[in-house]
């Protein structure tokens with residue numbers, strides 16, 4: 001009697017603190033852009049348990065937006081070049097973001113030296129097994145400013 005009560009008390013915290021399988025989890029990522037037309041990362045990863053992703057881009061350079069603007073745009077790898085071309089047409093008035101382009105999964109605004117921008121998006125926009133790329137859509141920057149965006153898969157256990 002006394003032992004079973006003790007076991008019951010021990011089990012209680014385990015039940016209370018176990019995480020629901022699909023608990024909301026915002027995963028934060030950060031990346032820098034500089035005056036040398038470079039991102040600080042060539043690859044970004046998010047865990048399979050992230051339900052939402054918050055990306056923060058910081059421009060650590062000094063040059064103004066008009067000369068060395070950076071943004072962070074996420075698309076399927078296969079869409080990157082076409083979206084980049086559309087971005088050039090959209091022009092600086094639109095932060096080099098084509099309006100209502102369904103191929104863009106997420107993007108920040110365009111920023112200049114010393115500025116920071118963030119974007120939060122749902123992980124449900126990502127599909128398992130798809131290849132994604134992040135890049136800067138300022139004209140000419142995609143060549144050096146791009147990288148792989150990887151959503152890790154849940155282990156099959």
Ligand code: ZN
Nearest residue numbers: 069070136141
């Ligand atoms: Zn850029």
